[in-house]
Amino acid sequence: MLAYIGLGSNLKDPKAQIKKALDSLNENNETKLINASSYYESKPLLDIPGPNYINAVCKIETKLSAINLLxxxxxxxxxxxxxxxxxxxxxxxxxxxxxxGEQVISNKRLSIPHPEAIHRA
Known part of the structure; x- marks a missing residue:
């Protein structure tokens, strides 16, 4: 199943945090990293104080169910x-x-498509 995952970090070397998460996704036996966007910077939502975020989106192939991917x-x-x-x-x-994939899921733990997906790169 193809899936897209948004990644974000604003603490403890955000670029390294995103790279580590991408590596972890790729090293899992049930997921394979297909592609990742370049990194981009964004301000914290709702004017909450804190450093700007570094963000990316990746495309993976996974054998996991949606809940197990979560x-x-x-x-x-x-x-x-x-x-x-x-x-x-x-x-x-x-x-x-x-x-x-093309699934639509809505429960207490998971909403797909992600409600804010349109605002992510």
Whole structure:
């Protein structure tokens, strides 16, 4: 299944954080990195104080179900010391599943297409 994942970071060397997350996706036996965008900078949402974000989007091929891909993304975030204090707060890394094939999913844990996908590169 083809999937697109948005990545963002504004703490602890954001470019290195994104590269590490991309490497983790590619090193997983159930996912293969097909392509990644160049990095781009954005301001924090809602005027929340903090450094600007570095962002990217990647295309992967995966054997994982959508929910298991979400679990993998959250595992990568945890491994990179993501702290979930504020919904829109600063973070070492954030991985969002933007698209998962042509599927539409809406439940407590996962919304695909991602509600903010139109605002991501």
């Amino acid at each position: 679990n993998l993304c959250q595992e990568i975030e945890d491994n990179q010391q993501r702290v979930r204090e504020l919904k829109w707060g600063s973070r070492t890394i954030d991985l969002d599943i933007l698209l998962y």
